[in-house]
Amino acid sequence: MADTNYDVIIIGSGPGGYVTAIRSAQLGFKTAIVEREHLGGICLNWGCIPTKALLRSAEILDHANHAKSFGLTLEGSMKADVKDVVARSRGVSARLNGGVGFLMKKNKIDVIWGEAKLTKPGEVKVGKSSKPVVEPQNPVPKGVKGEGTYTAKHIIVATGARPRALPGIEPDGKLIWTYFEAMKPAKMPKSLVVMGSGAIGIEFASFYRSMGVDVTVVELMANVMPVEDEEISKFARKALEKRGLKIITEAKVTKVDKAADSITAHVETKDGKVSQIKADHLISAVGVQGNIENIGLEALGVKTDRGCVVIDEYGRTNVPGLYAIGDVAGPPMLAHKAEHEGVICIEKIAGVPGVHGMDHRKIPGCTYCNPQVASVGLTEAKAKEQGRDIRVGRYMFNANGKAIALGEDNGMIKVIFDKKSGELLGAHMCGAEVTELIQGFVVAMNLETTEEELMHTIFPHPTLSEMMKEAVLDAYGKVLNA
Incomplete structure (x- = not known):
């Protein structure tokens, strides 16, 4: 037995x-x-793993579509084969x-x-x-x-x-998708409505936009990725909109009409106005x-x-x-x-x-859209809510040699320190590879590192990580390369 x-x-x-x-x-x-x-x-x-594989395909397609800016010419047109992806x-x-x-x-x-x-x-x-x-x-x-x-x-x-389902807008696996269906489309849709702009919603919005899909994101809160620092959220929104995403905030999908092969989303904004958006599918990404x-x-x-x-x-x-x-x-x-x-x-x-x-407080969060977003610790607003006297430092990707060489010069790093103790309270980033960079600040927070130790740390050159030190220096009026 x-x-x-x-x-x-x-x-x-x-x-x-x-x-x-x-x-x-x-x-x-x-x-x-x-x-x-x-x-x-x-x-x-x-979840985590297969979506990153999809986003990697999208990233390569994005680079290929901008090959000319790297001095490269691709023969013919670059196309995505959805089945192979x-x-x-x-x-x-x-x-x-x-x-x-x-x-x-x-x-x-x-x-x-x-x-x-x-x-x-x-x-x-x-x-x-x-x-x-x-x-x-x-x-x-x-x-x-x-x-x-x-x-x-x-x-x-x-x-x-x-996946959480909203009453009346329950996923049906055909026209209204959760991340299960969004991860393995039989064919690439021409248009999508994404309901919710948390990590799941924004990652799929970013992926499908890279694949050439007309994407509209509807978010109930005032900012996309609402758990992020407001300044970073606004920066990310501008970058996403520049890529062609349509984003409607302070709005909600109140009803979805279904046709044979399309949906019509009724979107109500905070002023009570209702508009209708027709699309091939709606992705429900309102949490889990x-x-x-x-x-x-x-x-x-x-x-x-x-x-x-x-x-x-x-x-x-x-x-x-x-x-x-x-x-x-x-x-x-x-x-x-x-x-x-x-x-x-x-x-x-x-x-x-x-x-x-x-x-x-020391759990990092990462969103793998284009551009990426990563953070740990308190946002500026949360630090102020707690009555903290703070110092804030910022550094932009367009002042970093490695970012410029990579052709990835649109991004920013923001750090928040306690003015009295020098404690690192939070770090927030938007830009290329920030999901890999954030661990440096997580380690620093776990070791109870102050601004002094970070300022005396030698970061290699040329790297994106140099911007982490420059942001710290900026918080104390010592920034060197800006």
């Missing part, structure tokens, strides 16, 4: 779940992970999906295929999945664990999230919600709030022995937050000395 008792069972194999399982095994726990569909979760299969994206996901399976075997983690339900403290019942299991195919192959009852002293819920239903949380009395499990800084719920991490545990709903949260959770369980609780 198969062994069904574990030290740790993790429900969900997304970035948070599988990373936590690996760290659990490293710490000596007998570990199992329950997955109902595919290893790697939404991020690896339908999607196939490459799916291939990237498949490769990484297999990598997660390898890591499970390497770390001797049991993968239990099926749908998990918490039946009582310390017990998980795994039934047949309501979704088509991608790997292995049903029925579960011999030698692989599947349906049954399993027990563990510690159970970690990492069930992730799904935690997968808390049908997993037994109610029966166990687990506390939830606004569709997410309530936890402390170590991932503990109000029920002893039950934990939650990642998207299901609330915002920010980011893969890297889920991974770090999971490591904190399992190390706290193991009694590892010096474990620090999750500090949400």
Whole structure:
């Protein structure tokens, strides 16, 4: 009879779940992970990774269309083959999906295929999945664990999230898309309406615009990417509009009429005026919600709030022995937050000395549109709301030699310091490769670095990273190359 008792069972194999399982095994726990569909979760299969593959194709197309500015002449016209673009994206996901399976075997983690339900403290019942299991195919192959009852002293819920749907504008998979359909179009549409300008909405808007699609973005708030610093948001909007995106802010889609092969979105602005926009499809990108239903949380009395499990800084719920991490545990709903949260959770369980609780102020956010946007810490407005006396520094890409050489001289870096202590409170960027640059400021904040250490750090030349130091110097009236 198969062994069904574990030290740790993790429900969900997304970035948070599988990373936590690996760290659990490293710490000596007998570990199992329950997955109902595919290893790697939404991020690896339908989110972070495949979207970046799509955006890479878009980036190359953008460069090709501007080859003349680099002194290059391309024979004929550059065209995007949507089938091949999607196939490459799916291939990237498949490769990484297999990598997660390898890591499970390497770390001797049991993968239990099926749908998990918490039946009582310390017990998980795994039934047949309501979704088509991608790997292995049903029925579960011999030698692989599947349906049954399993027990563990510690159970970690990492069930992730799904697209949020607005009443009356529910996705239908044909005319109204979520990111699932937007990621694998059968043919390239001629026009799109994107509802919501968070990271998901703006990334798809950017991708489809690069592919030549007429894109209109409708955002309820006053600024696109509303969680970002207002100055950066406005800068990004201008750059996106220069690329041909149409952006309507302080507006909402109130109704969608469907025809055989098109939609008409009724868009109401804050002054009450309503206009109609006809397009081939509408992408609903109004956020995501935690997968808390049908997993037994109610029966166990687990506390939830606004569709997410309530936890402390170590991932503990109000029920002893039950934990939650990642998207299901609330915002920010980011893969890297889920991974770090999971490591904190399992190390706290193991009694590892010096474990620090999750500090949400130091979680970076990245949006991979063109131009990219990245940030960490407080915005200027939030710092002022907290009554901080601040110094703000800025540096523009058009003063940086590497950016000019790359032909990527439209961007800016903004830093915010506490005037009294020199503490770095926040960093905000828009421009080429800022999603790679932001980690420098994240490390600085984690080390409690002040402006003095940053000013005495030698940045290599010529690099985009030099602008990070120049922005710091600007905050203190010492900027050199501007």
